[in-house]
Amino acid sequence: MSKKSKKNTDNRSSRVDWVLVERVLSSELIRSVYLYGPPGIGKSYCAYYKGRIGQGVYACTLTEETPAAELRGCWFPSGDGFVWHNGPIACAMLEGARVVLNELSHASDDVLAFLFPIIESPETARITLPTNETISPAPGFSVIVTDNLPPDDLPPALQDRFETVLEVTEPHPEAVERLSPDLRKLALRSFALENDRRVSLRGWLMLERLRPEFGLEDSCLVVFGAERGSQIHDALHFQLRGEEA
Numbered sequence: 001m002s003k004k005s006k007k008n009t010d011n012r013s014s015r016v017d018w019v020l021v022e023r024v025l026s027s028e029l030i031r032s033v034y035l036y037g038p039p040g041i042g043k044s045y046c047a048y049y050k051g052r053i054g055q056g057v058y059a060c061t062l063t064e065e066t067p068a069a070e071l072r073g074c075w076f077p078s079g080d081g082f083v084w085h086n087g088p089i090a091c092a093m094l095e096g097a098r099v100v101l102n103e104l105s106h107a108s109d110d111v112l113a114f115l116f117p118i119i120e121s122p123e124t125a126r127i128t129l130p131t132n133e134t135i136s137p138a139p140g141f142s143v144i145v146t147d148n149l150p151p152d153d154l155p156p157a158l159q160d161r162f163e164t165v166l167e168v169t170e171p172h173p174e175a176v177e178r179l180s181p182d183l184r185k186l187a188l189r190s191f192a193l194e195n196d197r198r199v200s201l202r203g204w205l206m207l208e209r210l211r212p213e214f215g216l217e218d219s220c221l222v223v224f225g226a227e228r229g230s231q232i233h234d235a236l237h238f239q240l241r242g243e244e245a
């Protein structure tokens, strides 16, 4: 996306813990959040399940190929004519629901331009649909973006529209709780490693699922591959033996 914008050097993101993320997602005062951090730590999960979700949650994962029409809505053939179907953003605006946009850094210019009048204060947020209906957000509408990257490469005016930019780096504690104690101990150590050596929470959760059926050694191999899998298996084996002794 650097092709389309100048980098904004005014970095206003804060590194925060999940308690604050959940407070932000619960607040009626905050309607747009940009949440970013490493893969598999629970950003999307948190955006789908935590905070103000009583009026529903719509979700989209964006790629360069996603057209704005997919978010706004489009005409579908019906009988001899066409009927209009609102897309997730139009639905969320009308219903005062939350819309979660995953991977905004991959979005096309088309989608970014569409978001300008949406991520706005309620007085000025509005879009006119191809049906000629003009809609503005019902109370409760919010936009939560999750991404691996900070918003630095978004157009500055779009960055400016996010009411808060939050960075999280640790896996959500409830996700870590799903691991049995022996895996959890090693997983927590692995999260502290450098990014390129860090083992993703998704991998640990998968290992937890497979272990009863495949046994520890084969699950490590299947989930992490030969080299990493044998290192993790050895570390777990060593840890278990240490605990027995």
Ligand SMILES: Nc1ncnc2c1ncn2[C@@H]1O[C@H](COP(=O)(O)OP(=O)(O)OP(=O)(O)O)[C@@H](O)[C@H]1O
Pocket (backbone or CB within 6 Å): 037, 038, 039, 040, 041, 042, 043, 044, 045, 046, 146, 147, 148, 172, 174, 175, 178, 201, 202, 205
């Ligand atoms: N709070 C939680 N409670 C239970 N399980 C969770 C929680 N958070 C995350 N998980 C588990 O961890 C997995 C990864 O979480 P999620 O998909 O939200 O990661 P992410 O940070 O959005 O990753 P990415 O950047 O790759 O999209 C989920 O599929 C889910 O199984």
Ligand SMILES: [Mg+2]
Pocket (backbone or CB within 6 Å): 043, 044, 045, 102, 146
């Ligand atoms: Mg995600």
